[in-house]
Amino acid sequence: MKAWLRFSVLAFALSLATAAQAAWPERPIRFVLGTGAGNTTDILCRLLADRVSHTLGQQVVVENRVSAGAIIAAQTVATAAPDGYTWLFASQTSVVTNIYTYKALAYDPVRDFTGVAFVGITYFLLNAYPGLPAKTLAELIALDKAQPGSLNFVSDGPQNFSGMLGEWINKRTGMHLVQVPYAVQSKGVQDTMAGRTQLVINAAGASLPYIQSGTLRPIAISAPARIKPSFADVPTLAETIPGMEFGGWYAVFAPKATPADIVAKMNRALNAALQEPAIVGRLTQLGIVPVPGTETVAGLDTYWRQEIERWRIVVSDIGVQPQ
Numbered sequence: 001m002k003a004w005l006r007f008s009v010l011a012f013a014l015s016l017a018t019a020a021q022a023a024w025p026e027r028p029i030r031f032v033l034g035t036g037a038g039n040t041t042d043i044l045c046r047l048l049a050d051r052v053s054h055t056l057g058q059q060v061v062v063e064n065r066v067s068a069g070a071i072i073a074a075q076t077v078a079t080a081a082p083d084g085y086t087w088l089f090a091s092q093t094s095v096v097t098n099i100y101t102y103k104a105l106a107y108d109p110v111r112d113f114t115g116v117a118f119v120g121i122t123y124f125l126l127n128a129y130p131g132l133p134a135k136t137l138a139e140l141i142a143l144d145k146a147q148p149g150s151l152n153f154v155s156d157g158p159q160n161f162s163g164m165l166g167e168w169i170n171k172r173t174g175m176h177l178v179q180v181p182y183a184v185q186s187k188g189v190q191d192t193m194a195g196r197t198q199l200v201i202n203a204a205g206a207s208l209p210y211i212q213s214g215t216l217r218p219i220a221i222s223a224p225a226r227i228k229p230s231f232a233d234v235p236t237l238a239e240t241i242p243g244m245e246f247g248g249w250y251a252v253f254a255p256k257a258t259p260a261d262i263v264a265k266m267n268r269a270l271n272a273a274l275q276e277p278a279i280v281g282r283l284t285q286l287g288i289v290p291v292p293g294t295e296t297v298a299g300l301d302t303y304w305r306q307e308i309e310r311w312r313i314v315v316s317d318i319g320v321q322p323q
Helices: 003-023 040-056 068-078 092-101 137-146 161-173 185-193 204-213 260-274 277-285 297-318
Strands: 029-033 060-064 086-091 113-128 152-155 178-181 199-203 217-221 247-255
Touching: 029 040, 029 068, 040 060, 040 086, 040 113, 040 260, 040 277, 068 086, 068 092, 068 247, 086 092, 092 161, 092 247, 092 297, 113 161, 113 204, 113 260, 113 297, 137 217, 152 161, 152 185, 161 178, 161 199, 161 297, 185 199, 199 204, 204 217, 247 260, 247 297, 260 277, 260 297
Parallel strands: 029 060, 029 086, 152 178, 152 199
Antiparallel strands: 086 247, 113 199, 113 217, 113 247
């Protein structure tokens, strides 16, 4: 093929690709997530999917691919065509902690995904049975040291956030709280309310109704500062354990080779939604707060890589054994 003809063919192909990207989206989009319907991640995903649908002029379908560690959802997106029609609505489990809690993953988060937009971060509360004598973290530490191994805490498993947070609290304080994993954490919450277990660690948004009703008593929150207005009276772990901060965050990711202009359009659509007062109010109800500096694609990428390194240290410190 003559040089001028090859150039013409290449130019024509590039013009078609550019036109296709400019026209995006031309059909429905799907957000894939690794949790079931009705939990915080699902509620948040559907809330944003609805707003993005209006902004982009195409329906955004939410697809729940439930599995341990949200692995199936991540694999689905990692192997999807990078054409802007499949996105991963992820908690940091999929793109950070799975690296350290599973011996082998069928995907590599850094190799297979491109960060698109940060959504927000949720913190966790250490809640107590209202009849427990200890009302502060300092009092809890003293109670545990007086009766080592007599206190326990409900988690959703040692590889999950609540389990890892409880073990990190043990590590940093010298306590001996016994972890009691529940396949369905709501049952563990009920047991703690009834005094059959003493403590439960769960997300801020999920904790709020129990705190308001007085059926659970908050000991401390894992945020870097007290969260107003919902948890203004709840001390942070860091007030007793300097530097103790622990959160779980949400973000949207795309298959690695997704065109940059499509990623940028989705970033703008999501950020626009996250600035709407109704969306902000709902996030607040769910106990989710934004993290400044992560609004751009580059900001999320920096934050994500910092989190990968931070969690490497945390997981090593508490001795989590990969599955």
